[in-house]
Amino acid sequence: MSISLKNRSLISINDYTPEEICHILDIGEDFEANRHQDLLHGRVIASLFFEPSTRTRLSFETAIQLLGGNVIGFSSTSGTSVQKGESLKDTIIMVSSYADLIVMRNPIDGSARFASEVSSVPIINAGDGSNQHPTQCLLDLYSIRKTQGTLKDLEITMVGDLKYGRTVHSLVQAMCHFNAKFNFVSPAELRMPATVIQHIKNAGLKYEEFTELEDVIPHSDIIYMTRVQRERFPDPLEYEKVKNSYVLRNEMLANSRPNCRVLHPLPRVNEIHTDVDTNPKAYYFQQAQNGLFVRQALIAAILGLK
Ligand code: CP
Numbered sequence: 001m002s003i004s005l006k007n008r009s010l011i012s013i014n015d016y017t018p019e020e021i022c023h024i025l026d027i028g029e030d031f032e033a034n035r036h037q038d039l040l041h042g043r044v045i046a047s048l049f050f051e052p053s054t055r056t057r058l059s060f061e062t063a064i065q066l067l068g069g070n071v072i073g074f075s076s077t078s079g080t081s082v083q084k085g086e087s088l089k090d091t092i093i094m095v096s097s098y099a100d101l102i103v104m105r106n107p108i109d110g111s112a113r114f115a116s117e118v119s120s121v122p123i124i125n126a127g128d129g130s131n132q133h134p135t136q137c138l139l140d141l142y143s144i145r146k147t148q149g150t151l152k153d154l155e156i157t158m159v160g161d162l163k164y165g166r167t168v169h170s171l172v173q174a175m176c177h178f179n180a181k182f183n184f185v186s187p188a189e190l191r192m193p194a195t196v197i198q199h200i201k202n203a204g205l206k207y208e209e210f211t212e213l214e215d216v217i218p219h220s221d222i223i224y225m226t227r228v229q230r231e232r233f234p235d236p237l238e239y240e241k242v243k244n245s246y247v248l249r250n251e252m253l254a255n256s257r258p259n260c261r262v263l264h265p266l267p268r269v270n271e272i273h274t275d276v277d278t279n280p281k282a283y284y285f286q287q288a289q290n291g292l293f294v295r296q297a298l299i300a301a302i303l304g305l306k
Helices: 018-033 055-066 088-096 111-118 134-148 166-178 194-202 236-242 284-302
Strands: 044-049 070-074 101-106 123-128 155-159 181-185 207-210 222-225 261-263
Touching (some): 018 166, 044 088, 055 101, 101 111, 123 134, 123 284
Parallel strands (some): 101 123, 155 222
């Protein structure tokens, strides 16, 4: 059966089946082998970032340019009519009359789903509050498959801010398709939300919660570090209490599995010491680069060009 994602928004990773997810990863491999493919001639893609970004915005915009398309949009609401009080609904209705596809990051949970309901063109969610970051999830899956040779039967350790970190929410949901075993390492205040845990239970899979990182390193295939999301804390004092909870250092990887890889969605603050960067198990910069190929694949698939 052929797979088509033409005109399909991507709001949550759950919007796509495991077969559709793997289809995007396969197309991503094609772009990794040949990133210059002039598929978007004359197409306009809107890149609307209501919240800061380095990797997601720049990799999307690079992807569009490498595909021969044109980008419109903004990297902050400064200088837009959002500053005059224009609603998200009106902004999306207008932009969807200019562009063939909209990539949007917004600080409000659920904003991407809302945008997809008022837009006349597909929406790609580039992160909505602490809810979902499905394109990060795709590049995480791509990186896991590339380094482990499979997505199946892996032990994934997620570390840090599991409450506000949208990337781990998306990744748990996706890895539930592939019989993962999950280890969650966090301070009590930043545990994985019950809704995400329920997803694991519904899939009949196993998870364990830890407070000490050292306990889980020796049996992890993937160690997925995350930043404590300062901008999502209602009380800055609460952030101060937990901001330095976990710092991965090179010596801590001494007893890790040979296939173990350290991932991080980036940006990091101090949760991975720079002495890890030269360890062959550090994969976070290649992981971010993989985002380019996966985003090329996603754009091409949604526009019906792959
Ligand atoms: N991983 C990620 O979303 O990074 P940016 O915030 O820089 O886009």
